[in-house]
Amino acid sequence: TVVYLNGERVDYENARISVEDRGFQFGDGIYEVVRVYGGRFFYLDRHLARMKKGADEIYLDMDFGLDNLEKVCRQALKESGFKDASVYIQVTRGAYPRQHTFPPESSCTWVVIVREAKAQPREFYENGVMGITVPDERWNRCNIKTVQLLANSIAKEKAKKAGAYEAIFHRGGCVTEASSSNVFIVRNKKLLTHPANNFILHGITRGVVLEIARDNKIDYSEEVFSLQDLFEAEEVFVSGTMTEVMPIVKIDGKIIGDGVPGEITRSIMKAYDALTK
Ligand code: PDD
Numbered sequence: 004t005v006v007y008l009n010g011e012r013v014d015y016e017n018a019r020i021s022v023e024d025r026g027f028q029f030g031d032g033i034y035e036v037v038r039v040y041g042g043r044f045f046y047l048d049r050h051l052a053r054m055k056k057g058a059d060e061i062y063l064d065m066d067f068g069l070d071n072l073e074k075v076c077r078q079a080l081k082e083s084g085f086k087d088a089s090v091y092i093q094v095t096r097g098a099y100p101r102q103h104t105f106p107p108e109s110s111c112t113w114v115v116i117v118r119e120a121k122a123q124p125r126e127f128y129e130n131g132v133m134g135i136t137v138p139d140e141r142w143n144r145c146n147i148k149t150v151q152l153l154a155n156s157i158a159k160e161k162a163k164k165a166g167a168y169e170a171i172f173h174r175g176g177c178v179t180e181a182s183s184s185n186v187f188i189v190r191n192k193k194l195l196t197h198p199a200n201n202f203i204l205h206g207i208t209r210g211v212v213l214e215i216a217r218d219n220k221i222d223y224s225e226e227v228f229s230l231q232d233l234f235e236a237e238e239v240f241v242s243g244t245m246t247e248v249m250p251i252v253k254i255d256g257k258i259i260g261d262g263v264p265g266e267i268t269r270s271i272m273k274a275y276d277a278l279t280k
Pocket residue numbers: 036155180181182183184185204205206207208209242243244245
């Protein structure tokens with residue numbers, strides 16, 4: 004594991020931040036997780052662009068420079084020697100004696116952690132996995148990838164306790180996304196996913212899936228669908244940087260479609276897989 008703290012390489016054990024860091028005290032920070040396949044970043048540019056947008060939304064000035072961040076990501080990957088890796092990036096508003104208002108002066112705390120990534124078990128993709136549904140109890144600005152992940156964490160823990168892979172959020176009966184992935188269904192042979200508004204993270208993988216659908220003439224629409232649509236769907240899958248494209252075949256104990264990964268899901272998985280090669 005290679006760690007860069009504020010632009011400097013540090014030993015994992017000596018990578019320390021202040022007790023007054025605003026990320027620690029207020030969840031005042033944003034993050035990204037980027038995947039590396041065969042030594043190459045998968046859409047690093049899109050992750051960095053999303054991070055910049057999120058920073059602007061929370062009035063966070065990334066004072067170290069986005070180009071510098073990109074350089075450090077590439078340098079850290081090179082030093083790691085990993086071919087398949089996950090790169091965790093976190094930026095906070097820095098450390099300052101605790102007060103709710105922003106510090107009048109402080110510099111960002113920024114971290115890059117490169118870890119070797121293991122692919123998830125093949126049978127997950129081949130057979131599909133289980134999901135549960137939970138009420139979406141998060142705030143209304145889910146498009147910002149903040150480190151405030153308590154609701155996501157609780158949801159995922161519930162899924163784990165239920166022996167499921169993912170927790171799917173619904174807001175007043177409308178499916179938004181999942182605890183760490185976006186949700187797609189197939190209804191009447193048409194691919195549906197929640198519109199990219201403030202109720203979901205605009206997943207990079209989600210965008211890639213929609214591009215695959217467009218290029219392969221798969222009918223799709225970004226529209227709100229209900230919990231009932233979810234249960235009655237022909238196919239369901241989730242998408243995410245580490246999740247990739249993962250079929251869901253059972254939700255809350257109810258079988259989805261034929262109980263196996265569907266045709267459209269499999270064609271998208273195949274096309275996605277090809278992009279990572
Ligand atoms: N999670 N929705 C949520 C709430 C997420 O946390 C994520 C990613 C996604 C998928 O986004 P992307 O395709 O850009 O990875 C959707 C990351 C991987 C995580 O928290 O580990």
